[in-house]
Amino acid sequence: MLGFLDKSRTIAPAGYSRWLIPPAALCVHLCIGQAYAYSVFNIPLSKLIGIGAKAPGGAWDLHKLIAVPSAPDDWTLAQLGWIFSLGIFFLGVSAALLGRWVEEGGPRRAMFTAALCWAAGFLLSALGVYVHNIWLIYIGYGVIGGFGLGIGYISPVSTLIKWFPDRPGMATGMAIMGFGGGAFIASPLSVWLMGKFTTQTHVGVAETFIVMGLIYLCFMMIGAWLVKIPAPGWKPEGFVAPPAHPLITTNHVYVYQALKTPQFWLIWWVLCLNVTAGIGVLGQASAMSQEMFPGHITAIAASGLVGLMSLFNMGGRFAWASTSDFIGRKNTYFVFFALGTVLYAIVPTSGAIGSVPLFVICFLIIISMYGGGFSTVPAYLKDMFGTRYVGAIHGLLLTAWSMAGIFGPVLVNYIRAYNIAHGIPKAQAYNNTMYIMAVLLVIGFFCNFFIKAVNSRHHMTADEAEQMI
Amino acid sequence: MSNGLKLVLAWGLVGIPLAWGVIETAINAAKLFQ
Numbered sequence: 243m244l245g246f247l248d249k250s251r252t253i254a255p256a257g258y259s260r261w262l263i264p265p266a267a268l269c270v271h272l273c274i275g276q277a278y279a280y281s282v283f284n285i286p287l288s289k290l291i292g293i294g295a296k297a298p299g300g301a302w303d304l305h306k307l308i309a310v311p312s313a314p315d316d317w318t319l320a321q322l323g324w325i326f327s328l329g330i331f332f333l334g335v336s337a338a339l340l341g342r343w344v345e346e347g348g349p350r351r352a353m354f355t356a357a358l359c360w361a362a363g364f365l366l367s368a369l370g371v372y373v374h375n376i377w378l379i380y381i382g383y384g385v386i387g388g389f390g391l392g393i394g395y396i397s398p399v400s401t402l403i404k405w406f407p408d409r410p411g412m413a414t415g416m417a418i419m420g421f422g423g424g425a426f427i428a429s430p431l432s433v434w435l436m437g438k439f440t441t442q443t444h445v446g447v448a449e450t451f452i453v454m455g456l457i458y459l460c461f462m463m464i465g466a467w468l469v470k471i472p473a474p475g476w477k478p479e480g481f482v483a484p485p486a487h488p489l490i491t492t493n494h495v496y497v498y499q500a501l502k503t504p505q506f507w508l509i510w511w512v513l514c515l516n517v518t519a520g521i522g523v524l525g526q527a528s529a530m531s532q533e534m535f536p537g538h539i540t541a542i543a544a545s546g547l548v549g550l551m552s553l554f555n556m557g558g559r560f561a562w563a564s565t566s567d568f569i570g571r572k573n574t575y576f577v578f579f580a581l582g583t584v585l586y587a588i589v590p591t592s593g594a595i596g597s598v599p600l601f602v603i604c605f606l607i608i609i610s611m612y613g614g615g616f617s618t619v620p621a622y623l624k625d626m627f628g629t630r631y632v633g634a635i636h637g638l639l640l641t642a643w644s645m646a647g648i649f650g651p652v653l654v655n656y657i658r659a660y661n662i663a664h665g666i667p668k669a670q671a672y673n674n675t676m677y678i679m680a681v682l683l684v685i686g687f688f689c690n691f692f693i694k695a696v697n698s699r700h701h702m703t704a705d706e707a708e709q710m711i
Numbered sequence: 712m713s714n715g716l717k718l719v720l721a722w723g724l725v726g727i728p729l730a731w732g733v734i735e736t737a738i739n740a741a742k743l744f745q
Contacts, residue, residue, distance in 0.1 A: 259714045265721035272725060420725070426732025461724075468721060546743030549736045556733075602743070 249348030254470035260405040267398035267417035269465025273458040274394040275424015280326045332388025334644035341637025349401040349469045356394030357462030363387025364455025371448040399620045400633035411621040415563025418617040422556035493701035494628030500635045514642035515686035519679045520612025522650030533668040534593040554606045555613040562614025571622040578611040579687035586680040590673040
């Protein structure tokens, strides 16, 4: 059985269509993209005992947490918030630590492992809900599921790049678009399932976790079965290697050698700054739009804006990464940083003149470039470091995402709170933050500007590269 | 199974749920314009 997972068993036979690889990758990314929709469980999880309303108590108390099976208190939103944070933290940890293991073992073993971790995370969380022990959910969804997230996220990257040497941006863009789109499926599915399992005396979260875990297991296993790597030396029919370009290498850099290059750290900052700018507004878009346009944007309209932004986040992942195949990776990031700087600087003006359409257009373009930053970076790494360890290097780079996940929301929330505490009206409380974001993007522009080709002393020799296949 | 049939099934498997999710989200996003 385990031989099925061996890299040598995943080499595609002659005539295998490369267009089967994007759906294989999407089987994984659409499932793990559920993470973005985890918040739909927060309110139901906070009413497991009180059912219709939250049972009193539930303060953050270690003794209560350990003794929860018999505790009468429902969990607080602060306690529940840690589940998602742990999941994203272990996504970064596992992607960074296990990238080489993923790369050397091939995509099938990685997808299979990701499927087991992701499904096990849901099933253990269901047990945690059933016995009302939040530690089981922390370990289940947060730690084990987080490993599934990290391994699953990087598992198809290098395979897609090898199958689509003519369109690496488009290929990885499709998979990473799936991560953005996973929430679209998970959110209504979760609500529908909870509706089916909830009664007047019972909140159906545990059953929903079990069903979703099993659905995801099946989907991801189909992806693991479908995925194949191209035979050595395979090229798409009619493929002509593009003329040599100083910023596109034909050599390979070993995963840990990449850490010693300035290019890795410049791209790390490029990703971190681009994500910081986007993630800060993504999480606060609803509140920000209502506070900047009181009376014009209602809570319902704000939820519509959030939905529209998530569509642009997903669409941007595919559109920008595909565009990068034509205009180049470096130029694509120049567009993100230059256009992003202008748009962030315009946002306060849109509030001052009361122009909702201008505000919405700015945010939609900003969020499309946030998504585009994620999906274009694997191809940027491939251009710099070659294809051999691109998945593993991508895993290391995802630590930039973890950092941005802290920087972005902190910048937006704390500066807003500081401004309001100092008497600035709510409608103008975000202005400083927007200008700070614009400055961050200017810094990102210069980080991108300084990216040059990797020095040849970092390249693997032909023999080393051959041995690593 | 032929490559063509595999392609239809594989893309249908991921495309149909994704299209459903996008439509649900688009309906929600329409609230912005109401």
